[in-house]
Amino acid sequence: MSGWTRHTGKAVALDLESVDTDQLITARFMSTPRAEGYGRFLLYDLRFDSEEQPVPDFPLNRVPDASILVARRNFGSGSSREAAVYALVDFGIRTVIAPSFGDIFASNAVNNGLLPAxxxxxxxDALIDELAGGAVHATVKLEHGEIEIGSRKLAFTLDAAWREKLINGWDDIDLTEQHHPAIARYRDRRAKAQPWAFPAGQTAG
Structure with missing residues (x-):
């Protein structure tokens, strides 16, 4: 996964509250191998009608190259399925801006390079009103916690560790590996002080 500090793209508004992970990708698509891409399944039951024809007025149908999504509160609530993030990322979404996120969704997002701003x-609310007329160009400045979008500058909050992971392209394992020297020193100290806690042949050294 590549890290990033700045992204410029088209922003659209999804004027819905509590868009959950089952809406982001419904269960019937989740047997598809990830290698085939999940982008086409993103918000499928909202983007397509009962005859599987695109809904013309749906924001991501009007602007299929949008990479920044502005939504309302509680985005990504519901089940912990990481496939919901895959669908966004594979579609081309790099940032979701919302007042609040489902906790597990937000963590999964960061681990896949997607910013939950x-x-x-x-x-x-004011930004969604402004975007009602269509897409606008926006620039996300990850290091500064700021988004220039339309006529506005929007500050966003993000956990410092999550910011570090996005900038460096790290997941949880990568972040843990940055502490490898300290972990190794702790293991060696404990192995010397409590050798009985380790399997034979697996003590310090």
């Missing part, structure tokens, strides 16, 4: 709800 949490911003003030009143500012997002």
């Amino acid at each position: 949490q911003a003030d709800e009143a500012e997002i």
Whole structure:
């Protein structure tokens, strides 16, 4: 996974609250191998009608090259399925801006290079009104916690460790490996002090 610090793309509004992971990708698509891509399944039952024809007015049908999604509160709630993040990333979404996110969704997002940018709800309300006329260009400045979008500058909050992971392209394992020297020193100290806690042949050294 490649790290990033800045992204410029088209932003669209998804004027819905509590978009859950089952809406982001429904269970019937989850047997598809990830190698085939999940982007075509993103928000499928909202993007397509009962005859599987595109809904013309749906934001991601109007702007299929959008890479920044502005949504309302509680985005990514529901089950812990990581495939919901795969669908967004494979579609081309790099940032979701919302007042709040499902906790597990947000963690999965960061581990896959997707920014869950949490911003003030009143500012997002105004931004969604501005985006009602269509897509606008936006620039996400990850290091500065700021998004220039339309006529606005929007500050967002993000855990410092998550910011580090996105900038460096790390997942949880990569982040843990940055502490390898300290972990090794702790293991060696414990192996010397409590050798009985280790299997034979697996003590310090």
